[in-house]
Amino acid sequence: MDAFISLQKSIERLVRIRCSNYKEDYIKRRILSRMRLTNTADFEAYHKYLLANPQEVDLLRNALTINVTKFFRDPEVFEVLRREVFPDLAARRGSIRIWCAGCSTGEEPYSIAILAHDLLALHPGASVTIHATDIDTVVLEKARTGIYDRKALENVDERQIRRHFISHDDGTFEVRPHIKDLVKFRQHDLMSGIPIARYLDAVTCRNVTIYFTEQQKNELARLIHSALSVDGYYIMGKTEYLGREVEHLFAPYNVMQKILRKAA
Numbered sequence: 001m002d003a004f005i006s007l008q009k010s011i012e013r014l015v016r017i018r019c020s021n022y023k024e025d026y027i028k029r030r031i032l033s034r035m036r037l038t039n040t041a042d043f044e045a046y047h048k049y050l051l052a053n054p055q056e057v058d059l060l061r062n063a064l065t066i067n068v069t070k071f072f073r074d075p076e077v078f079e080v081l082r083r084e085v086f087p088d089l090a091a092r093r094g095s096i097r098i099w100c101a102g103c104s105t106g107e108e109p110y111s112i113a114i115l116a117h118d119l120l121a122l123h124p125g126a127s128v129t130i131h132a133t134d135i136d137t138v139v140l141e142k143a144r145t146g147i148y149d150r151k152a153l154e155n156v157d158e159r160q161i162r163r164h165f166i167s168h169d170d171g172t173f174e175v176r177p178h179i180k181d182l183v184k185f186r187q188h189d190l191m192s193g194i195p196i197a198r199y200l201d202a203v204t205c206r207n208v209t210i211y212f213t214e215q216q217k218n219e220l221a222r223l224i225h226s227a228l229s230v231d232g233y234y235i236m237g238k239t240e241y242l243g244r245e246v247e248h249l250f251a252p253y254n255v256m257q258k259i260l261r262k263a264a
């Protein structure tokens with residue numbers, strides 16, 4: 001069997017990632033980066049290494065999923081933002097400021113912008129700014145274009161697609177200017193210790209910390225705490241958690257959806 005096909009079979013079994021969900025070129029580029037770091041010469045050698053080193057399974061999983069995102073990822077979280085969090089902010093604040101940290105190719109901040117746009121229609125005096133940051137300038141470039149294929153939009157309903165996206169002849173969809181204008185993209189390293197701003201009303205930092213050490217996770221929690229206003233919301237990824245050392249900095253708001261609020 002072809003060495004790459006055989007490696008993919010092991011990846012499906014061990015890493016539990018369906019390679020066919022990704023472009024082959026993408027999978028190959030990620031594996032090649034792991035091959036460089038593990039000093040393995042070809043797919044066959046890397047396959048042997050993967051089977052012999054259990055820790056490589058996690059490292060490969062992280063390499064494969066590192067920029068993965070989509071519109072309204074975990075829709076139930078966005079439902080709580082739509083029904084409870086944003087109306088609360090609009091009732092208390094004239095100008096709402098949100099930081100979407102680790103935004104990858106932009107689907108998350110644009111999803112928030114779509115909710116914010118609907119909110120602004122109900123609160124004409126309010127304004128919303130979404131600061132979207134990532135360490136990776138390549139993903140930020142794609143984010144700024146706002147052009148996506150159909151798959152990224154699978155959680156967006158047809159009505160929202162018609163209202164907020166321009167459908168292009170090549171099958172792609174481009175975020176319309178009224179949504180793009182709400183989001184400001186900027187490169188920023190969450191490990192720099194410096195928040196992009198303070199007195200923010202909400203920070204989303206989701207599915208970013210999977211390969212952070214416990215210490216880095218704690219420092220990130222402190223950074224987000226320092227960036228928020230009292231009572232500001234911190235939205236974590238569904239599989240992420242706060243370390244013991246920093247638990248006191250936030251109060252639970254919605255435990256299931258991993259939404260917290262800054263403690264006084």
Ligand SMILES: C[S@@+](CC[C@H](N)C(=O)[O-])C[C@H]1O[C@@H](n2cnc3c(N)ncnc32)[C@H](O)[C@@H]1O
Pocket residue numbers: 065066067068069070073101102103104105108133134135136139188189190191205206207208237
């Ligand atoms: C899996 S994506 C998550 C995207 C989105 N938040 C979501 O949940 O769908 C993780 C993103 O975190 C970014 N990231 C990783 N380390 C970072 C760091 N130190 N500072 C800023 N961004 C980082 C990666 O570049 C990647 O785009």
